[in-house]
Amino acid sequence: GENVEQHPSTLSVQEGDSAVIKCTYSDSASNYFPWYKQELGKGPQLIIDIRSNVGEKKDQRIAVTLNKTAKHFSLHITETQPEDSAVYFCAPEEAAGNKLTFGGGTRVLVKP
Amino acid sequence: NAGVTQTPKFRILKIGQSMTLQCTQDMNHNYMYWYRQDPGMGLKLIYYSVGAGITDKGEVPNGYNVSRSTTEDFPLRLELAAPSQTSVYFCASKQQGRLSGYTFGSGTRLTVV
Numbered sequence: 001g002e003n004v005e006q007h008p009s010t011l012s013v014q015e016g017d018s019a020v021i022k023c024t025y026s027d028s029a030s031n032y033f034p035w036y037k038q039e040l041g042k043g044p045q046l047i048i049d050i051r052s053n054v055g056e057k058k059d060q061r062i063a064v065t066l067n068k069t070a071k072h073f074s075l076h077i078t079e080t081q082p083e084d085s086a087v088y089f090c091a092p093e094e095a096a097g098n099k100l101t102f103g104g105g106t107r108v109l110v111k112p
Numbered sequence: 113n114a115g116v117t118q119t120p121k122f123r124i125l126k127i128g129q130s131m132t133l134q135c136t137q138d139m140n141h142n143y144m145y146w147y148r149q150d151p152g153m154g155l156k157l158i159y160y161s162v163g164a165g166i167t168d169k170g171e172v173p174n175g176y177n178v179s180r181s182t183t184e185d186f187p188l189r190l191e192l193a194a195p196s197q198t199s200v201y202f203c204a205s206k207q208q209g210r211l212s213g214y215t216f217g218s219g220t221r222l223t224v225v
Contacts, residue, residue, distance in 0.1 A: 001173070033213075034213045041219075042218060042219070043116075043204075043215050043216030043217055043219050044155070044202070044214075044219050045216065046213040046214065046215075048172070050211055053195065056118040059159050089154060096129075098143070098162060098168075099145065099157060099160055099170070100214065101157075102147075102154045102155040102156075103154060104153065105153070105154050
């Protein structure tokens, strides 16, 4: 199965600064790379995803970049706000297309 | 649309008891999943289903059973509950095929004492 590693495991930033989380995966045939945000007491929610035919995708203050050759993709959050405090998970899709494998999560704390 | 609905939200079981965690979705998604999340950890796949009548094991299936008799419902059964099954359980669904994300329910927090 897919091996997924996510770094860092915790990230503390000052409000207004940027945050970057990196995810490495092992299945070179993976073609779909989502990021999920989980707030306390809730289920994960899809915030952005990218397909392997593009290298970068932006949605307001968040962006995802993909390096398929090196088998990693990253989540970028700019101008962080307190409501960005949460746990973030990467979850590349296995090549067969049936399921996602989740990374261990990154706990982001945005200090006001 | 309600999305993915899980019941109950909380439950305390005694060792050896059994229970069924309910999951239903109203988006006509073919694919459904059960994950467990231990404190401070990521999500581990228990079972999944790609359609009614089809189920398959995930990473951590021992101690659990599932069934998928309809597109909407995907219940998870715990037989002979053990303390190691204390966790938060999430159900999710997605559209058939690749390149689409999951919709998660709000979870069931289970404690086995």
